């Protein structure tokens with residue numbers, strides 16, 4: 001079977017005020033690891049072409065042409081919610097016997113995708129085994145996926161132009177020949193603003209993690225980033241990976257995305273084996289706001305975490321969210337000073353945004369701040385560049401955006 005797998009173009013995506021534009025990296029290409037994983041695990045007997053429209057910056061027309069030029073039996077869309085407008089256009093304008101979809105939006109909105117002309121929707125955080133079976137005998141409908149993270153091969157980076165995906169610029173920090181990989185998928189936490197695909201967490205065996213790291217090193221990678229939903233949720237699992245690092249002699253640079261609260265006595269060992277930087281969602285330096293977010297740490301936990309990082313010379317990139325209902329102007333004015341006191345060199349300031357499928361958005365509908373389910377209506381008929389009305393009182397969004405820009409400028413020379 002000839003199958004085109006693609007990421008969706010930016011064109012027409014809904015507007016979002018989450019990330020101030022000054023922190024959006026120019027020229028950053030993201031390896032479509034999900035698609036590379038699918039291709040790696042389904043290549044035998046099939047002809048698979050990956051079109052990374054998102055990273056290449058192609059518009060809808062260009063992407064349509066490229067898809068149709070391939071004359072494939074099937075088109076597989078990797079769908080994130082922000083790009084459903086492009087998805088609808090591409091469903092309309094492309095031709096193939098089969099149109100299938102997977103990814104976070106497909107997991108949340110499978111039936112709606114079927115209504116819009118998708119033949120088969122793959123639901124779940126990993127779909128490699130089900131996709132392989134499907135390619136042998138295609139069927140229509142919704143497929144609930146249970147791919148075992150340890151039963152699949154790691155993504156073969158040589159399927160794509162790997163060299164092209166190393167970021168040459170600088171946003172917050174510099175890292176040479178840095179690339180992402182996953183040691184787990186899923187996060188059981190219940191943060192109010194997040195719509196993670198799986199609340200259940202699936203860990204790769206430590207042997208497999210190190211096998212992939214050494215493979216990346218053989219491709220000339222100098223810095224590995226664990227882009228997990230929450231890498232250090234399980235201390236036991238971190239220990240298993242450290243043991244395997246020790247066993248195989250790993251001490252090349254790595255970094256990770258995870259949480260503040262974990263066994264800090266592990267930090268010196270993590271450093272010894274190459275940990276350079278931790279990316280964490282601190283989100284706020286106020287206990288009431290943290291509680292409102294449903295975060296499971298306190299300001300005191302943050303202090304202990306930052307101390308441990310400083311003592312071990314590990315860099316921190318921390319996400320903060322501003323714009324919560326109980327936030328005072330005094331809190332915002334004091335925030336940069338507190339961040340500095342904690343020794344956080346890279347604060348990544350985001351603005352609270354009602355993403356679909358989050359508790360925050362659902363509450364706004366329940367409390368009638370939004371009179372009807374705006375996202376539900378939008379998904380039925382996505383319009384280009386859609387702008388969600390701000391749920392804040394008049395003038396607040398503009399004020400917060402200015403504040404975010406000024407904090408970011410204070411900490412970074414972008």
Ligand code: B12
Nearest residue numbers: 030034076077078080081102103104125126127128195196
């Ligand atoms: C890396 C990442 C990014 C990278 C780039 C992603 C990329 N390559 O395009 C960057 C940093 C740019 C990014 C940006 C954003 N991201 Co992001 N990101 C991720 C992250 C952490 C990992 C994605 C990944 O590689 N997963 C690992 C691979 C192996 O899995 P996968 O891609 O999902 O693919 C598997 C299955 O889903 C399935 N599958 C996927 N596609 C298809 C297609 C077919 C045909 C089939 C059969 C199966 C299938 O099979 C794959 C293999 O098993 C996820 C969290 C997560 N766990 O998914 C968030 C996530 C995807 N991001 C999210 C969000 C919200 C954003 C932003 C909107 C945030 C923002 N700041 O505004 C922006 C969007 C930017 C934009 N303009 O669209 C949300 C998406 C929610 C949603 N419903 O769409 C997620 C789920 C995080 C979250 N917890 O909310 N992101």
